[in-house]
Amino acid sequence: MECKSLKAHFSRYVDLTSSELTLICENYQQKNVAKGEYILRNGEICRFEGFVVSGCFKIYMIDMHGNEKILYFAAEDWWIMEIDSFTNQIGSSLNVQAIEDSAILFITKTAKERLYEELPKVERLFRIMSQKAVVAWQRRLVRNHTMNAEQRYHHFVTSYPDIAMRVTNKQIASYLGITQEFVSKIRKKRLKKK
Amino acid sequence: MECKSLKAHFSRYVDLTSSELTLICENYQQKNVAKGEYILRNGEICRFEGFVVSGCFKIYMIDMHGNEKILYFAAEDWWIMEIDSFTNQIGSSLNVQAIEDSAILFITKTAKERLYEELPKVERLFRIMSQKAVVAWQRRLVRNHTMNAEQRYHHFVTSYPDIAMRVTNKQIASYLGITQEFVSKIRKKRLKKK
DNA sequence: TCAATTTATTGAACTAGTTCAAGAATTTTA
C-alpha cells in the first residue's frame, strides 16, 4: 500500500527500520472521504485514528450556544483523532468533517492495540508525538492570551498560508475565536496597508 | 523512599505490579523547594521531570510585553516539566517557581531514558498521560473561546477550589487571561448575588 | 445556467474587558 507520507512522518520522531515501518503501515487502510462527509460526529465512539494523505478536514465542537467552534484544521500530514473517545471508547465531543475531497489512512482500535504489543517502539512514537502536541496546545493558549485578534490572524495566515487559502474566513474566525465580521475588518485594514 | 502518591498516580493509568512500581520510583529523588525558589527558568535547559508531593508551583511564560502569563498551577499530584526543553535539551520557554514551601519527586533525563529502556511499560504510561494532557489543553482552549471572563472565573473556582484558595487573585487573573482589576469586579458582583 | 444558499463586507450602536490612577488592605521583610 502507498503510505509514503505516513512513513516519512513517523521517521521524523523515532528511528525505524524499513521493515518496522512496513509492519506499522500494514495496519493502516486507505479511505476516500468526499467533501462534506463526516468521519466522526459528536456522541459517536471514535473507532479509528486517521492520518490525512490529501485534502483537508475541520475538527470542531458545538459550544453551549450552539455555535461551531473549530479546534483545528487537518490537511496533509496531520492527524485526525479524538484521543479521549478512541482510547476510552466513550462518546466523542468532537466532529470531524471533510472540507475538501480527501484521502486518509486509518487504523482501528484493535489493530492499534495489537501494534503497541507487537512493536513497543510504537508506544514511544506516539508518546513523543503526544508530547509535541501538548507543547503546541500550550503555545496556542499563550498566543490567545498575549496577542490580540489582528495579531492572531496575522500569525495564522503567515504560519499556515496553505491552510489559510483553502478555508473560508468564517472558518478562520471560528478557529481564532473571533467573529466573521471582525475578520473582515482586519482584512480590510491589512489590504489598505499594502 | 516515600513515594506513595506517585505510585498511586501511575496506577491510575497503567496496571503495574508492586515491583514495577518500586523499580520506577527508585529513579525519583525527593527535594524540598522553598517558597519563591525557581526550579526552572526561561532559557535554561530542563534537566529533570518533577512531580509535586506537597506545596504549589506556578508555571509561567513572559509574554512579548514583559508580562507574566501563568500557564497552569501545579499542586499535589501534578507534574512540573517543560517537555520540549527536557526531551530535546533546548532552552526552556517556561519558568517554574514555588509559590509555597514545597516538596517534589524528580527524575533526571538520564534516569528517565534508562527507565524507558528497562521497562517499556513506562513508555505506555507517559504516552497515556500525555494524551490525557492533550485533551485537557484542547478543552481549556474551547472554554476560552466559548466562555466569558466571569464564566471562566466561576469554572476555575468551582473546578479547582483548593488551588483558588491558595493563589492570589492576580495569579488567577493571569491564568484566566484577564486583568487583576476585572477579577476584582467579578468577585464583587458574585458576592452581591449571595 | 439560473436559482438558492452561504459567505463576505460594511456601518452604526453597543458591551465586555482594559487602562490608569489612587487609596485600602494584606503580606513580606528586617
Next chain:
DNA sequence: TAAAATTCTTGAACTAGTTCAATAAATTGA
C-alpha cells in the same frame, strides 16, 4: 513590630471586539 512592598478594590474614561441588519459576492445545486 514597624516599614516596605505587594496586592486588592473602586471608579472613570476608553477600546477591542460584538451584535445586528442590510447589501454584495461567491458558491452550490438541480
